[in-house]
Amino acid sequence: MLRIENISKIYKRGHKEALKNINLTIKEGEFTALLGQNGAGKTTLINILAGNVHKTEGKVIIGGYDLDKNPLETKKIMGIVPQEIGQDYIFTVEDMLRKQSGYFGIKNNDDYIDELLEALSLQDKRKSTTRQLSGGMKRRLLIAKALVHKPKLLILDEPTAGVDIELRHSMYKFLKKLHAEGTTIILTTHYIEEAENLCKRIIVIDHGEIIADEPKEKLMDIFSQEIDVRFEFDYDIDIEDFDFLNGYEPIVKNNRNLYIKVEKNNLSKLMKVITDKGLNFIDIDIKRPKLEDIYLNLIKS
Amino acid sequence: MKIFYNRLGFTVLLYREIHRFFKVFIQTIFAPLLSNILYLAVFGGVLKTREVGIEGVNYLHFLVPGLTTMGALMAAFQNPSFSLISQKFQGTIQDINSYPISDVEKSLAYILGGTFRGLLVGSLTYIATVPFVGFGIKNIPLFIFSIILTSFIFASIGLICGLTLDNFEKMNFILAIVITPLSYLGGVFFEVSKLPGVLSHVGNINPIYPLVNITRYSYLGIAEGNILLHGILAFVFLSASFITSIILFRKGIGIKVR
Ligand SMILES: Nc1ncnc2c1ncn2[C@@H]1O[C@H](COP(=O)(O)OP(=O)(O)OP(=O)(O)O)[C@@H](O)[C@H]1O
Ligand SMILES: [Mg+2]
Numbered sequence: 001m002l003r004i005e006n007i008s009k010i011y012k013r014g015h016k017e018a019l020k021n022i023n024l025t026i027k028e029g030e031f032t033a034l035l036g037q038n039g040a041g042k043t044t045l046i047n048i049l050a051g052n053v054h055k056t057e058g059k060v061i062i063g064g065y066d067l068d069k070n071p072l073e074t075k076k077i078m079g080i081v082p083q084e085i086g087q088d089y090i091f092t093v094e095d096m097l098r099k100q101s102g103y104f105g106i107k108n109n110d111d112y113i114d115e116l117l118e119a120l121s122l123q124d125k126r127k128s129t130t131r132q133l134s135g136g137m138k139r140r141l142l143i144a145k146a147l148v149h150k151p152k153l154l155i156l157d158e159p160t161a162g163v164d165i166e167l168r169h170s171m172y173k174f175l176k177k178l179h180a181e182g183t184t185i186i187l188t189t190h191y192i193e194e195a196e197n198l199c200k201r202i203i204v205i206d207h208g209e210i211i212a213d214e215p216k217e218k219l220m221d222i223f224s225q226e227i228d229v230r231f232e233f234d235y236d237i238d239i240e241d242f243d244f245l246n247g248y249e250p251i252v253k254n255n256r257n258l259y260i261k262v263e264k265n266n267l268s269k270l271m272k273v274i275t276d277k278g279l280n281f282i283d284i285d286i287k288r289p290k291l292e293d294i295y296l297n298l299i300k301s
Numbered sequence: 302m303k304i305f306y307n308r309l310g311f312t313v314l315l316y317r318e319i320h321r322f323f324k325v326f327i328q329t330i331f332a333p334l335l336s337n338i339l340y341l342a343v344f345g346g347v348l349k350t351r352e353v354g355i356e357g358v359n360y361l362h363f364l365v366p367g368l369t370t371m372g373a374l375m376a377a378f379q380n381p382s383f384s385l386i387s388q389k390f391q392g393t394i395q396d397i398n399s400y401p402i403s404d405v406e407k408s409l410a411y412i413l414g415g416t417f418r419g420l421l422v423g424s425l426t427y428i429a430t431v432p433f434v435g436f437g438i439k440n441i442p443l444f445i446f447s448i449i450l451t452s453f454i455f456a457s458i459g460l461i462c463g464l465t466l467d468n469f470e471k472m473n474f475i476l477a478i479v480i481t482p483l484s485y486l487g488g489v490f491f492e493v494s495k496l497p498g499v500l501s502h503v504g505n506i507n508p509i510y511p512l513v514n515i516t517r518y519s520y521l522g523i524a525e526g527n528i529l530l531h532g533i534l535a536f537v538f539l540s541a542s543f544i545t546s547i548i549l550f551r552k553g554i555g556i557k558v559r
Contacts (some may be wrong), residue, residue: 011558011559012559013559047395047558050395050398050399051398051399051557052395052398052556052557052558053557053558053559054553054557054558054559072303072306072307072401072402072403073401075399075400075401076401078399080399082395084392085392086391086392086393086396087391087392087393088391088393089387089391090321090324090325091320091321091324099313099316099317102309102310102312102313102314102316103307103310103313103314103400103401103402104310104400104401105307105309105310105401106309107309
């Protein structure tokens with residue numbers, strides 16, 4: 001669906017090297033998160049795909065079409081939700097979406113426009129101009145605009161920035177539905193739980209380079225070698241009773257909770273040691289690391 | 302790369318450019334019309350007693366095609382330049398990069414939108430003069446053609462300015478420092494040959510000069526200078542402005558980041 005080969009970008013203004021030799025292939029039907037700190041180069045990459053930024057080097061193939069040779073074909077395949085919210089002072093929401101359909105060569109798209117407005121909870125704003133919309137509504141309008149031509153590849157640059165929790169969740173539902181219907185989706189976000197909840201593949205970009213690109217589970221696996229386990233007892237315990245766990249950094253908290261750190265592949269061994277000792281715990285939980293921790297780890301290293 | 306790719310997309314973009322100025326018709330149609338009528342009243346009143354214009358021609362009749370041309374070219378210039386600069390201002394300019402519409406189609410949509418506004422304001426200006434001077438165009442098809450030609454050239458120049466300038470101050474500067482003086486020196490209100498010294502030669506590099514004279518020729522049957530030469534110059538200005546605007550669009554000047 002998308003192939004990026006050796007893309008680099010040095011901005012003329014400021015001579016900033018925003019991307020360094022990026023290589024990336026996205027298959028049809030993937031749902032990918034692009035993570036990275038402010039200024040990492042996410043928007044630059046998206047803007048190159050969108051034709052807003054000239055790349056310095058490299059090649060981009062979108063849906064089988066070369067961005068340099070067949071730019072117009074690539075436009076039909078992509079829908080892009082930009083990071084910056086524009087303001088159109090003149091046209092109404094409905095007007096704008098109809099024109100947008102027209103630009104893509106689609107006549108009489110009202111049924112689908114209605115569907116989009118409904119899905120993005122904008123039905124009662126169809127006669128408003130964007131000036132009359134709130135920030136979150138404008139963002140949802142941008143999503144509607146990117147979708148009128150039913151793109152196969154949807155790229156969203158921080159679609160949920162400034163959107164309230166409830167609407168964010170309805171947006172997740174909507175994106176999941178689009179994905180289930182076959183749309184390939186790439187999304188950037190600073191809400192890590194969003195990537196964790198939606199995406200199957202995580203790409204982390206830092207200072208213009210891809211520093212991680214893995215299926216979500218695998219990424220979490222790699223960085224979750226060590227896991228925290230908590231045992232709870234219904235009687236008071238003493239740290240001295242757990243000498244035999246010395247290698248696992250045991251800690252006792254609140255007299256009844258025992259915390260242990262263990263390598264993932266030693267987990268069953270630990271369980272055996274504990275049951276062999278005949279310890280009577282009443283509760284256990286294993287803390288899986290959050291993507292957020294992994295991410296922070298990655299960009300620190 | 303195809304020159305014509307998406308006819309519906311082009312038509313909708315052209316429609317957008319026209320729809321946009323109709324939504325603010327007070328500023329875009331009514332205001333220039335009013336100012337042109339004021340010109341007619343004031344200049345016509347003041348200058349008709351002086352020795353300006355073509356000998357043997359009523360000064361008001363001399364002035365009408367000048368004002369019509371000026372009305373058309375100002376409106377045509379402002380439409381694409383204002384449209385693009387306001388899209389830059391609104392942060393929506395890059396939308397245009399996402400449409401599957403060819404560069405030639407995009408340029409033409411902006412230019413023809415401006416041409417339409419120029420034709421509209423030019424025609425209305427002419428119609429507004431009819432109560433003062435009566436109806437009387439020697440060659441109606443040439444008159445209309447000349448307004449369209451003028452509008453097309455200045456819409457192209459407007460597109461060039463809209464792409465290369467990044468704010469309204471710069472655009473107003475161009476209007477006040479370049480276009481308006483060129484109209485005054487281009488034979489709108491009086492003959493260029495009556496201007497003192499070097500100014501009388503400015504006509505040859507001023508795109509407004511041949512255009513005013515072609516319109517005036519179609520209206521009166523006579524004009525200053527050689528009408529054939531005016532025609533050739535107009536064609537040169539037409540090609541140069543149109544080709545430049547397409548090249549700038551293709552290069553993404555003002556709409557893509559390098
Ligand atoms: N138009 C531009 N001209 C010059 N430098 C730019 C331009 N746009 C971005 N940059 C620089 O390129 C680098 C990458 O910026 P980019 O916008 O791609 O980051 P990002 O990952 O999208 O960040 P954020 O999370 O803040 O949106 C930054 O150092 C930025 O200053
Ligand atoms: Mg960004």
